[in-house]
Amino acid sequence: xxxxxxxxxxxxxxxxxxxxxxxxxxxxxxxxxxxxxxxxxxxxxxxxxxxxxxxxxxxxxxxxxxxxxxxxxxxxxxxxxxxxxxxxxxxxxxxxxxxxxxxxxxxxxxxxxxxxxxxxxxxxxxxxxxxxxxxxxxxxxxxxxxxxxxxxxxxxxxxx
Numbered sequence: 001x002x003x004x005x006x007x008x009x010x011x012x013x014x015x016x017x018x019x020x021x022x023x024x025x026x027x028x029x030x031x032x033x034x035x036x037x038x039x040x041x042x043x044x045x046x047x048x049x050x051x052x053x054x055x056x057x058x059x060x061x062x063x064x065x066x067x068x069x070x071x072x073x074x075x076x077x078x079x080x081x082x083x084x085x086x087x088x089x090x091x092x093x094x095x096x097x098x099x100x101x102x103x104x105x106x107x108x109x110x111x112x113x114x115x116x117x118x119x120x121x122x123x124x125x126x127x128x129x130x131x132x133x134x135x136x137x138x139x140x141x142x143x144x145x146x147x148x149x150x151x152x153x154x155x156x157x158x159x160x
Contacts, residue, residue, distance in 0.1 A: 012036060012038060015029065015036065026038070084140060084158045084160050085158070086157070086158055086159070087134050087157045087159065088134075088155055088156060089122065089131070089150045089151065089155075089156055090152070091124055091129065092124060092149075093122035093123050093129070093149075093150060094124075094150070095144045095146070095148045095156075096120060096121040096128075097142075097144070097145075097146050106120060107119050107120070107139055109139050110138065110139065111138070112138055113135075113159065114133065115132075115133055115135060116132045116133065117132060118131065119133050122150060135159045137159035137160055138159065139157055140157075140158045140159060142156075143157065143158070
């Protein structure tokens with residue numbers, strides 16, 4: 001009997017239904033070199049975090065986050081300028097400021113950046129994603145630090 005190809009979208013819908021029905025926060029299934037992970041991002045929606053097919057792409061290896069004694073509340077709070085533009089995180093993960101340990105950071109305050117230039121790497125589920133700037137201008141503020149957890153929609157940089 002021939003194997004039926006996996007319809008990932010249908011599987012994701014079924015997993016999402018199970019997640020909702022069983023009031024779970026996350027489900028991960030792996031079969032035949034396909035890995036599907038679905039996370040509940042609130043009570044009303046489910047989101048696919050990642051689908052991986054074998055073989056995995058070449059990945060940049062980043063350092064493990066360095067523990068700090070700073071609490072989130074100790075981070076400086078900067079007021080938003082109306083004339084400024086903000087580049088926001090497109091995903092949840094761990095933030096890295098340079099392409100590899102010990103190398104020069106992608107961005108620095110006072111430097112010009114163009115739309116599409118890499119600004120940080122976000123590690124999510126052992127995958128390293130290079131995040132490009134969505135704006136062009138001079139970097140006024142950097143709101144993230146090396147190894148910091150970052151949320152979807154969180155400000156990364158301020159550009160004027």
